[in-house]
Amino acid sequence: xxxxxxxxxxxxxxDIRIEERLVPDPGPRQVxxxxxxxxxxxxxxxxxxxxxxxxxxxxKPLVLGHEASGTIVAVGEQVRALTVGQxxxxxxxxxxxxxxxxxxxxYNLCPxxxxxxxxxxxxxxxxxxxxxxxxxxxIPASLSDEAAALVEPLSVAVWAAGKARIEPGTSVLVxxxxxxxxxxxxxxxxxxxxxxxxxxxxxxxxxxxxRMGAHDVxxxxxxxxxxxxxxxxxxxxxxxxxxxxxxxxxxxxxxxTVVLVGMGDVALSIDAFQAKELWVTGTFRYAHAxxxxxxxxxxxxxxLEGLVTGHFGLDEVTGALExxxxxxxxxKAIVHPNSRAP
Numbered sequence: 001x002x003x004x005x006x007x008x009x010x011x012x013x014x015d016i017r018i019e020e021r022l023v024p025d026p027g028p029r030q031v032x033x034x035x036x037x038x039x040x041x042x043x044x045x046x047x048x049x050x051x052x053x054x055x056x057x058x059x060k061p062l063v064l065g066h067e068a069s070g071t072i073v074a075v076g077e078q079v080r081a082l083t084v085g086q087x088x089x090x091x092x093x094x095x096x097x098x099x100x101x102x103x104x105x106x107y108n109l110c111p112x113x114x115x116x117x118x119x120x121x122x123x124x125x126x127x128x129x130x131x132x133x134x135x136x137x138x139i140p141a142s143l144s145d146e147a148a149a150l151v152e153p154l155s156v157a158v159w160a161a162g163k164a165r166i167e168p169g170t171s172v173l174v175x176x177x178x179x180x181x182x183x184x185x186x187x188x189x190x191x192x193x194x195x196x197x198x199x200x201x202x203x204x205x206x207x208x209x210x211r212m213g214a215h216d217v218x219x220x221x222x223x224x225x226x227x228x229x230x231x232x233x234x235x236x237x238x239x240x241x242x243x244x245x246x247x248x249x250x251x252x253x254x255x256x257t258v259v260l261v262g263m264g265d266v267a268l269s270i271d272a273f274q275a276k277e278l279w280v281t282g283t284f285r286y287a288h289a290x291x292x293x294x295x296x297x298x299x300x301x302x303x304l305e306g307l308v309t310g311h312f313g314l315d316e317v318t319g320a321l322e323x324x325x326x327x328x329x330x331x332k333a334i335v336h337p338n339s340r341a342p
Contacts, residue, residue, distance in 0.1 A: 005127040006337070008317035009061045013051045016318045023128045025074075030130045031082055032074040033090065036145035038124045039067030039153065040320050040333040042178070044117060048321045053263075058119050064321075065335065066092040066116035068124035069148030072136065079133045089143075089151040090124065091135040091290050092116035108159075108287040115285075125317055127337050137290045140298040146334050147297055147304040154293040154302060156261065157183035159286035161191060164234040164259045168192035173232035174214070175248050176239030176262055177205035179307050179332050182212050184236045184261070189213035190301040197230040199244060204329050212306065220247065227251050240264020252278055259283060307332040313339065 004020040011017055026032045043053060044064040051058045068090040072082055082088070095102050095110035102110050117123025139148045157180060166172060172188045174181050177200035188196050189212075198209040199218045206217040218225050225247040233256050235248050240262035249272045252258065258273075258280040260266075273280055296302045310333040312320040320333040 006314055007063050007122075007127070008065075008125040008314055008335075008337075009063055010048060010058060011061050012058075014048060014318075016048070016321070018315060024130045026076040026079075026130045028076040028078040029133055030076045031072045031079060031088075031133050031136050032128055032130050033068075033070040033088060033136065034073045034128055035068055035070040035124050035126060035337045036087075037069050037149040038065040038335045038337065039146075039149045040065070040323070040335065041067055041153065042324075044123075045321055045324060047117070047119075056119050060120060062117070062119055063122035063125050064117045064317075065123040065125035066118075067149045067152040068092065068116070068129070069139070069145050069151070070129075073128070076133070082133050082136060082138070087139050087145070087148065088136040089139050089148040089290065089294060090116075090129070090131055091137060091155075092123070092131075092152060093285060094132045094135050106287060108285040125314065125335060125337060127314070137294060139294055142298050142300075143294070144305065146308055149334065150304040150307060150332065151290060151293045151297060153179055154183050154187075154297060154304065155286040155289035156180055156283070157187045158289045158293050158296070160184060160236055160259050160261045160283050161187045162289075163281055163283060164236060164257050166191045166193055166234055169194045170233045171195040171230055171253075172197070172234045172236060173230050173248055173251060174198045174209075174236045174238060175244040176200060176237070176241070177202065177209045177217075178238060180261060181236070181238035182208055182307060182331070183302070184238060185209055185212050185214050186302040187296070188234075188236070190296055193234075195230060197232070199225055199248070200239075202328065205331070208306070208331065212303070220244065225251060232256060235259065236261055238262045240266060242266050246272075249273075249278075252276055255279075257281070308334055310334065311336065313337075
């Protein structure tokens with residue numbers, strides 16, 4: 001296409017500018033998507049506020065946003081499975097497909113993955129994006145554009161629950177009631193966990209956890225978590241907080257599974273894992289999780305719209321990125337690049 005589009009571009013810390021660039025043409029196996037909705041992730045906020053996450057440094061102007069949905073408006077000459085007019089959820093990480101990890105099916109660990117809004121790869125705070133056809137997932141009519149965008153964080157929760165092997169009768173402790181923690185609650189409930197307890201320091205977020213299926217919640221700012229609250233088979237650690245991890249480990253049953261989902265500088269005591277022979281694993285994004293996530297959301301087993309607390313147009317991206325800091329009740333801001341906020 002030889003027309004311009006508008007994008008929100010990060011030029012430096014707290015420096016977002018609206019720019020125009022040419023709409024990209026899809027490659028032979030790519031589709032061009034008119035972006036409908038983009039969720040604001042904590043990683044977007046971190047790049048906006050600090051200019052880096054660990055070794056990922058913003059060294060040149062970067063378009064943020066990786067939780068995206070939209071409608072296909074053009075397809076490459078070799079695309080066969082998708083057609084113009086289909087609504088899709090975008091899986092934002094396209095791996096190389098040939099490295100050892102890709103060949104083993106662990107494409108989330110591909111060292112050469114091109115992941116939206118991870119420097120230097122531009123993201124989806126734009127009117128149009130191109131993506132490999134295999135990573136544009138058709139969605140049912142029952143899913144709104146906003147829900148389709150949130151299939152991305154839902155996939156994080158689905159991946160974590162799979163790593164934890166949650167099944168009927170499992171008791172689950174979720175530390176941290178941010179968007180990922182709240183989605184972990186819903187996925188655990190959908191997998192028939194017998195008891196789900198959530199910890200946080202925000203009464204507002206804990207109330208959301210109750211609405212989304214937690215059996216009980218504990219504000220650990222007001223009182224410590226104890227085995228009277230839960231003896232857990234599974235810990236889904238979504239806070240990245242040292243104190244939260246330490247108190248949670250005391251409530252684990254012997255032989256339980258600890259899945260580290262949240263990012264943070266947390267020191268783990270080997271003694272805590274040895275004494276109970278706990279299994280511990282990390283997570284990095286997800287692989288093969290989009291189909292299950294779309295099925296869960298499409299069936300109504302997981303409610304995604306309940307996470308949305310703010311709507312913003314492309315000109316309001318700065319406000320979307322600052323919503324979490326400015327409003328303690330904010331859970332998930334959504335940017336609509338091609339329209340004014342509804």
